[in-house]
Amino acid sequence: MSNIWLICRRELASFFFSPVAYVVLGAWTLLLGVFYSGSFLNYAVISLQIMRNPQAASRLNLTATSAILSPVFSSTTVVLLFVVPLLTMRLFSEEKKQGTMELLLTYPIRDGELLMGKYLSVLMIYGVMLVLTFIYPAILGAFVSVDWGVVGASYLGLLLLGSAFLAVGMLASSLTSNQIVAAMISFMILLTSFVLDFLSVSAGPLMSQLLRHFSLGLHLRSFIQGIIDTRDLVFLVNVNILCLFLTKRSLEYYRWRG
């Protein structure tokens, strides 16, 4: 455990030394701020319309949580698509480029500890990013009643989906010594998995089910509705495990090839 923490701490120190950290964190809070503002304004417009047409209100079942927060939680995945590759691209690629990978692999640490340390570091950064976004539900909660159960489930879903994204990104970074290539690979994998459910519309029944199953973004839906579905939970955890396993294999291959 202590080796994992050592690797993680060094990663964090290096990450916050680089300008990428501040660009990513800045872009993240700015974008989510824009999404939240949009959602607020949208809600205001809808509220006005409903005041003129009270019958519709009962049909819409409009709450602050479902009308303001849930749309933003869904949009967050889109931002994640762009942000995660930037977070993970340097994990292994930079070490390979600088040659520090060679030293790292001759220190008395296991490959598993190395990759868990690196994974933990991006997970912690992502955790901080999620905590930063909590300011919006908190502000909302100060004025209207918010369904905290739904918010909690949404954050759990975002954490799981994000961790799966990060694991994909780390795998991509372990495949190349070029950070740009690493970022592009993870972006392509994430984007493809994200749009799989668009293809499912025209596919046959079995194929369509498969496509929807492997569509990463769809697994967030139930969380955002406040439902913690074990199928989604298990799927996202499995994506993590698979990517970590493949990253370990990739490291072994890297060693073998020399």
Add this chain to the structure above:
Amino acid sequence: MIEVEGLTKFYGNMPGIQDVSFKVEEGEILGFLGPNGAGKSTTMRILTGYMPPTSGTVRLDGIDVIEKPLEVQARLGYLPENNPLYPEMTVLAYLDFVAAVKGLRGADKAAAIDRVVGGCGLGDVASRIIGHLSKGYRQRVGLAQALVNDPPILVLDEPTSGLDPAQIIEIRDLIRSLKGNHTIILSTHILPEVNVICDRVVVIHQGRIAADGALDALAAGVEDEETIRVSALGPAEAIRSGLASVTGVRSVSLKEDEAGEEVHLEVSAGKGRDIRPDLVSAVSAAGGRLTELYRERITLEDTFVKIIGGESRNQEDAAHV
């Protein structure tokens, strides 16, 4: 201390090294010599547990690297070629990280860092960012990270490459000061370095061991002939035939001289007996007056070139030198 047996590494179908075997005794400094691309770095990478070999075994301190890499790596200090470092970290933060990863904690860690910062002359730059340091200082940081766990075994891959002459001398002195307490393998393609630092040399060429032994022994083994240069005033042809008749002389060649008056000759003789006094008498007997006579020193470069050049001619013999 270090036992390497039948080490072979293939990169795809390309052999990196083939059947490399050697031993290093405790406290010895072994020079690992060879042209670029001969397989020095490959061998060192396998030694340090970075890369598994295709076949063969490596034991450091009696422990197999392939079976128990972590145990070996805890006893090891490694300075890779090109000295990779984290440019964004400060020297102290970096050494702290390395010391912790190598298993040092608390007061032991602090003491170890103090020791290498002092020993490697990093006191003035300890809190600076590595990326801002000069190449000489960075090399010292590289050595410091290798030394921080006070490892019994040190593997240094071209520790002086890319340094200026003053820095080279500093690093060499530093390495020499480690002698005795550490078993060191040092690779280089700078020949004088071997002369200055190493007890013994292993020459690797085209992925195979071309020579293994003490430096003098290697030179003696390679050269069975010595060259003596003679200059004299007098009749050229008479002097030449006079010298050729001295016992032990194998051949004499006359060198043309632009000035005309002085005669320059190159005498090749078998090794063993010192024939220089006989040559002096022979010159006088032929009616010449000796102006200069000296025996050519066999340089390390000659030895090296002979070993490498000879390897392709007589591979089996060379492998057992």
